[in-house]
Amino acid sequence: MKKYIIAGVATVAAAGVAVPVAASQTGGHSAKSAAPVAATAAAAKGTPFVEYHGKTAAYHVGQYKKLSKSGYRLVSLNVSDRAHPKYAAVWLKKSGPAFTEVIGQSRAKFQKTFDGLRKKGYQPTVVTATGPSASALYSGVFEKKGGKFFSWGDLSAAKLASYNKYAASHGYIPVSIDAYGTAKSPRYLGVWAANPRKVKWSVSLAKSFSAHDKLFKAQVKKGYRTSYVVVGTGNTYSAIWRNDKVGAWAERTGLTSAQLTAYVNKGRTQGAHPIQIAGGGNVYAGIWTK
Template structure:
């Protein structure tokens, strides 16, 4: 397969041919995860990993900006990654790539107002989807109801803005298996732990966790089955690394990682 890459200086644009593997079982080697990278280091990591046939399945931009990501090795459908974009820049990339048959699979943002910065992964694939950003919590709640009515589910979410005025970016994709799902917003660490225990007892699990400005959590919960997984929140950079090292020895790797203001949340699977 011929591989192409594009790298621009302003609002760094990265693109390569590959497959957006949805599960680690599809990967031929262990996933690669990193965190605390500058924009320049993120660009270097893209060049290194895309050159080895890896694709990003999780991406987070936080204040700094600082990047965290998870990549798996696979090949197939074309995909593109863009980083350090303004909200307008993200919209322009969305419009540009939508007409080419691409859909966003991950969108992440940090900061507020004109200073907000975005990063996103687009994949060339068919099917219905909804992607929106710069939403209030009321707009996100309405978006969830609209998506459910259309047979879609929330699969990517990030929270930016400020603690007093959080702003949301989200992607909804087909809920082909009819999985029950819902979202909790702006929960403190204690409230998130209580929600975790309650939802776990009702058969739900955290499928995506975002760290909000101010250190609260927004979580997508799904009532589906994953054989073995771990979720940890409230981690510092070193705490996340310690958990990574500990779980790696047991055969677990991050499936999703998110951070803001030096605080990390992540989900590990085998």
């Protein structure tokens, strides 16, 4: 069995950036009580989207069959709770390259599927896993497109740091990350894509809510935004930070399912839509934009 999920560093393609680029960054929030950024008149209708969380694999597969045929694209996918896998997803109605997904596979099977999709010209844009290293379930979204990328799984925090260091020195940027494993042995997986615009970035791991919130405020002051946020063991938060500019955005962490649903519904009335949702235990986190 291969220890890592891998695509060749020098030869294969780039994962899609999770957050669309716009003219300027206008704000963001980490606190539980944060309100969505006010919608402009032009953005009032917003992008059509479908969001759900805490759903079974069967439910998600049913939605995939329906929505993928109705002009929607799967832009966010997350799996949590190894004993009773729960899926969270965000679909946006927009055009783009051909895409497919992989749901609930063992590490060995996911590696085999990964390799097969690479041969067909697909590359991962989202990777997610749940459970201890030896019995983790892997899922992901793959798009058919070109460009350099690399992807690894089953990483310790130290090993992830080494790949981040490699990425920074070789012109890559992380575009997807997830935290899984156990409290004694946390694991990580991710996708790194070519970074031709040389966007500055960093990654934070396993922060408590208060520590993540403190870091969030400091990062925003320095011109950074959260481009990806996930929930790990012990209700901790790991995130990707970037200093490129986007339109109005918001991050929310420490949400119950009911709070997440309320924010999704409120955002819809203001022309805002989620672009990434992640869960862990009974806690959720996400990022919104317009």
